[in-house]
Amino acid sequence: MMKEEDASYGKEGTGMRFYKKKTALLALAFAALSATAFAADGADSFSDVPKDHWSYEALDYLAKNGVIEGYTDGTFQGNRTMSRYEMAAITARAMQASNLDIGARSVLEKLEKEYDSELAALRAQVEQNTEDIRKNREAIERFKVHGFVRTQYDYDKNTDADTLDRSANRFYMDLRLDMKVNDIWTVKAQSETNRHYNNGHLRSENALGTDTWQQTWSGHDGNFQRIWVEAQQDGRWLNLGRAWRGLGFQNVLFGNESDGFQFGIPIKGTNLTASGFWMASTGAGNKESLYGVGLWGAVGHNFDINVAYARSSLGKNESYTSGLIDHYEVDMTHPVFPPMRYPVVPVYKDNDRTNKRSYGYVVSAATNVAKNVRVIGDYVQTDADEQNKSVALRLNYKGTKLDDVGSFGVYARYVRYGANGWLAGDDEWGSTWNGTKGWIVGFKYVPWKNVEWETLFSRQKRDYGTSAEYNRSLLRTQLDYHF
Numbered sequence: 001m002m003k004e005e006d007a008s009y010g011k012e013g014t015g016m017r018f019y020k021k022k023t024a025l026l027a028l029a030f031a032a033l034s035a036t037a038f039a040a041d042g043a044d045s046f047s048d049v050p051k052d053h054w055s056y057e058a059l060d061y062l063a064k065n066g067v068i069e070g071y072t073d074g075t076f077q078g079n080r081t082m083s084r085y086e087m088a089a090i091t092a093r094a095m096q097a098s099n100l101d102i103g104a105r106s107v108l109e110k111l112e113k114e115y116d117s118e119l120a121a122l123r124a125q126v127e128q129n130t131e132d133i134r135k136n137r138e139a140i141e142r143f144k145v146h147g148f149v150r151t152q153y154d155y156d157k158n159t160d161a162d163t164l165d166r167s168a169n170r171f172y173m174d175l176r177l178d179m180k181v182n183d184i185w186t187v188k189a190q191s192e193t194n195r196h197y198n199n200g201h202l203r204s205e206n207a208l209g210t211d212t213w214q215q216t217w218s219g220h221d222g223n224f225q226r227i228w229v230e231a232q233q234d235g236r237w238l239n240l241g242r243a244w245r246g247l248g249f250q251n252v253l254f255g256n257e258s259d260g261f262q263f264g265i266p267i268k269g270t271n272l273t274a275s276g277f278w279m280a281s282t283g284a285g286n287k288e289s290l291y292g293v294g295l296w297g298a299v300g301h302n303f304d305i306n307v308a309y310a311r312s313s314l315g316k317n318e319s320y321t322s323g324l325i326d327h328y329e330v331d332m333t334h335p336v337f338p339p340m341r342y343p344v345v346p347v348y349k350d351n352d353r354t355n356k357r358s359y360g361y362v363v364s365a366a367t368n369v370a371k372n373v374r375v376i377g378d379y380v381q382t383d384a385d386e387q388n389k390s391v392a393l394r395l396n397y398k399g400t401k402l403d404d405v406g407s408f409g410v411y412a413r414y415v416r417y418g419a420n421g422w423l424a425g426d427d428e429w430g431s432t433w434n435g436t437k438g439w440i441v442g443f444k445y446v447p448w449k450n451v452e453w454e455t456l457f458s459r460q461k462r463d464y465g466t467s468a469e470y471n472r473s474l475l476r477t478q479l480d481y482h483f
Contacts, residue, residue, distance in 0.1 A: 173192070191223060245277070252422060273295070311359040357382035363378070380421050402446060454480070
């Protein structure tokens, strides 16, 4: 048996020294966990234990099996006296082994009794740490910040007039907050910020010589434009407040910011959800509220539906005040200091406009026609006297995953949106206005994790079916940085 003073190596003061209890415990744990002989052909577990030291194989084995641990600098520091708590921790880890023979387990049980108080303290500490981790995780999960930043460039040409529209060229940020109240309710907020590229040709002046171009639009000024609450329980859900809402798969009938509520109730024995809603669009020119019902879900194993009916608070042919800008005037009553100048303010029209439709519905369907190929279709109709139908067809091949670098998707679309074939549809950042007929092709690609690149090209007829019809070519490319 090696004497205590012989258990050192290297120069005096730098070697490893094992004390009796420590040596016995390590040897016991090693013997208990290793039923067969082995060669020391793995990587070194500790930088201060050379391969030719008598304890190397045992320490290396025990470290790799989680019985002992070193320090953050990769050392074992065997010349340090081991505390009772450390020895108790090693005993606890050794007893978790499943391949202990009767003799080894008997000895470990004796060690367990020896360090009973220390082991009890360790168990209490583990329980406390587990509870603290649970509370911290719960606190973190109650508050979530996410969204994306977009850089966008459009080549948007009226091919008949040979003019370009660069109004969509911009930096954009969508910032969202999720604040969990409890297992049912969550408070949500959304902030949108638009910053157009500072191109001189985008700026215009009114008749008074005052610059009227705004670097933000639709209230996208960095404030929280939308605040709402959501509730979910047993498949039932509700959203209430100002939020973005859509109807149908492609949001042709309605896809807009609105004040109101929407709820869904699962239909027992099916994969369908019935819904009801009341909402008032906050978009410019929308002076009505909408209410209606919807139904969506799976019918069979490979066929999804999404239908909705919405009715307007305004009757067909009912008149309302437009609120459109008639002209600008200098406000001489409210000078701005400094400097001394008078602001230019808009003067609104008080003329009446006529509501051309009082209700509308959408029927949407989607199915996989082959591996990685999905077809989506929306049909919309309102009760307007003309231009009252809209059709949107989409073919998707594969798709992107933000955490999968190299993933991609390709799509082709056909749209025919009647000028009155919608209630407050989504124009998809100006790429698919109402009164549009044409096709779109595009692709999406993930060049880096959480970054999505999309490029699309479209040929369209704008204001189709009217005397103002013109041809449009749109090339759009954008990068979205998700966080």
